[in-house]
Amino acid sequence: MSVTHREPVSSPAARDGRLAHRSGETVLTVRTPDGRPLAGAEVLVEQRRHAFTFGCIGFDFIPHANGEGPGERTGSFFGRAAPHEGVEQLAADWFELFNTTTLPFYWGEFEPVRGRPDTERLLRTARWFAERGAAVKGHPLTWHTATPGWLLELTDEEVLAALRARIRREVTAFAGVVDTWDAVNEAVIMPDYDKQDNGITRLSRSLGRVATVRAAFEEARAANPGATLLLNDFNLSPDYERLVQECLEAGVRIDALGLQSHMHKGYWGEERTLEVLERFARFGLPLHLTENTLVSGDLMPASVGDLNDHQVPSWPSTPEGEQRQADELARHYRTLWSHPAVQAVNYWGLSDAGAWLGAPVGLVRADGTRKPSYEALHGLVKGEWWLPPTTTATDEQGRVAVRGSLGGYAVCAAGATAAFAIPAPGASTADATLTTAP
Known part of the structure; x- marks a missing residue:
């Protein structure tokens, strides 16, 4: 007809x-x-997946993906609690919004005893996400924080050899399941870090930032030539721009730049966000907003320098804070979506349960109920930016x-x-x- x-x-x-x-x-x-x-x-047309990376960490689901129940190993990677009650609903909420997860490869927790890495447990978790349609990213391969204590017993040359071996082992073992990595995390501060002694800071002081970055990228690239490798940092000042420029001039092949935006002290606003994006877009590399948080309770005092120094016994979510978080989250994602250089956005925690620093940054409350921020993001990802099932001919x-x-x-x-x-x-x-x- x-x-x-x-x-x-x-x-x-x-x-x-x-x-x-x-x-x-x-x-x-x-x-x-x-x-x-x-x-x-007559045909039905419907969207199944975004090309854009809408990500969220998956630390919470490590015990669940490994079949661990209450009372068993909780695996609180970098302070993340492992919720058992309501985990199925939390997983459903996760997959309703996100298509990519970040899993923790903090060296000190991944291999606290030399030669005994937690490979199988993380690999089962990565496969659990992949089997449900999510891409998986590893964070991080090289970082001066959360390093194993046994590195301190080694010489600089031995630390470099151990780091190269660690990168080669992880990238090889997870290839095909984890093909995106934060190859180096927070290199700007790495040689100057003075909170605690660690082998990576000592190594970066000896080698220099660029040589440390080069070694990590070279090893990861050799282990998986098709991997996407990021340089990631919270320091978004000209110091990071200079480091990126120096690395590129030294021939380091960076696939994407990671920009952190933990907004515990308050929302950046559109103007500052766009200014940051423009400064780093000049390198012609995709931008990944790797660590995003917005608080739904009292804001951290502006006087706090290192966010880790803000330790409070309780940091509750509040009705007023939740509405502010929802409004600011929508504005933040709209700003990032509007900029053509932005390829990925990763939120740092779906649930308040076990959140970093105990801050109420989740889109879901500790009791498993959704905050307004969850609904606000859902309205963009699966609403305004999504093609609903449509019948046509x-x-x-x-x-x-x-x-x-x-x-x-x-x-x-x-x-x-x-x-x-x-x-x-x-x-x-x-x-x-x-x-x-x-």
Whole structure:
């Protein structure tokens, strides 16, 4: 039968010309299993995945992914509690919002006894996420904090050899499951760090920042040539810009720049956020906002220097703080979504349970109930920036135009399904062959 022309299937965000870098339009030809265009047929089009990286740490789920119950090993990597009650609902909330997780590879906790790394436990966790459709990132391979005490017994040359061996071991063992790594974390302060003695600070003083970064990137690259390797830092001053420039001039191949934004003292605001993004976008590398937090309670005093120095017995979430967090979270994600250099955003903790510093930064309360911030982010990720299931019809050539956020989609007809993608901004064409005859 003849089908009249229809407007493209379209999401709200795809109609905003200011966000053209986040969306595209594909003219899709739907085909039967024998290759014939499916003409004049009713089809359902729906989005399945964002191309943009919406991430959140997955530390909370390590015990659950390993089948550990209450009273067993809790595995509180870097202070994260391991909730047992309500973990299934917490996991459902996690996968409803996020498509990428970050898992902890803090060397001191991963290998407290030399030669006895926690590889299998982290590998089971990584696979648990991957089997549910999430990409997995490792954090970090090289850092001066949370290092094993046994490094202090080694010479600088031995520390470097141990670091190279550690990087080679982890990147090799997790290849194919964890293919993105913070190769070096917080190198700006690394040689100047004076909170505690550690082998990595001593090594970086001996080698220098650039040589330390080079060694880590070279070893990780050799172990997995296809890996995405980040240089990550909280110091977003010109010191970090200079380090990036020096590393690039020294031939270090950096795949993306990690920018931390723990906003325990208060929301940066759009102006400051855009200023930071512009300064680091000049290097022509993708920007990953690796560590994002916003507080839903009292803010940390502005006078605090190192965030770790703010220790309070209780830091509750409040109704007023929760509404502020929701409003600021939406503004923050909108700002990051608007900038074409930003490729990934990772939130630092879904739940308040066991949050870093005890701060109420989660999108879910410690009792498992969602805060307004969860609903605010959901309204963007699965609302404004998402194509809802839409019924339309193909034309006489079996075509239908789909306009939406970059990512993975599916077309369904009479119980048969085919996958397709909107891979890049602008216009494209694609074929989708249904898996069974309609």
